[in-house]
Amino acid sequence: MATALVTGGTSGIGAAFARELAGRGHDLVLVARDAARLEETAERLRAGGTRVEVLRADLADRADVQRVADRLGDAARPVDLLVNNAGFGLSSKLLSEDTSEQERALDVMCRAVLVLGGAAGRAMRDRGRGAVLNVSSVAGFVTMGGYSAVKAWVTAYSEGLSNELAGTGVTVTALCPGFVRTEFHERAALRMGHMPEIGWVDVDELVRTALDDVARGRVVSVPTTRYAAVVQLARHAPRGLVRWASRAIVSSRS
Secondary structure: OOEEEEEOOOOHHHHHHHHHHHHOOOEEEEEEOOHHHHHHHHHHHHOOOOOEEEEEOOOOOHHHHHHHHHHHOOOOOOOOEEEEOOOOOOOOOOOOOOOHHHHHHHHHHHHHHHHHHHHHHHHHHHHOOEEEEEEOOHHHHOOOHHHHHHHHHHHHHHHHHHHHHOOOOEEEEEEOOOEEOOOHHHHOOOOOOOOOHHHEEOHHHHHHHHHHHHHHOOOEEOOOHHHHHHHHHHHHOOHHHHHHHHHHHHHHHO
8 A cells, every 4th residue: 555645734735635645545644733633634534444644743843854754764664655735825025024934934845845855755766666746836937926936946856856866766746736726825815806717726636637747757747738838938938027927916916
């Protein structure tokens, strides 16, 4: 039986990954900060016959990140798929005097991804199989403040890790979703009432596409043709135009 470890596995995209992986017959290791919510999520999944291990960890805490890394490196309990999903939206500006939110974002969505991806990659390389899925974002291809910078790093890191693991039997995928229907935006206090229906992606559809792309060995996964087109446009358009469009989107959501 394959085992998947999912960070941020109790809400949003992470919870959808947990449900889909359970449905596909995976055992699960769920990682999140809230111990009560972890147990509630685990019990729901166990009721369907899934074996679920819980690991409470704050990925902004280096000791907690190391505990998760140690679990990924445990040869006696191998993890076949790592889903680096934990993250949050940013409401603070890059010019804010208080940089604590931006620093926490770097800890959770960059440093933890680096440490856990490396731990999983080494263990999987030694076994000759496995997959790492890092949740990035279409935002990484544009210039919407600190969140775009973080997600641009996640995508570039994933591509670099994929290069290092080429030929080992281990794949790495950066998942780059657009706007997904979860509580993510509400938690970040982002106004999304202006977003047309066509801009939203169903979270379960997103997860199914992502896992299918992992199975194909795809390095960058951009679910839906409309967001794939957005990414191609952002990659090839003049950077001045990308910055202008990014300012307009940020202004509408503030």
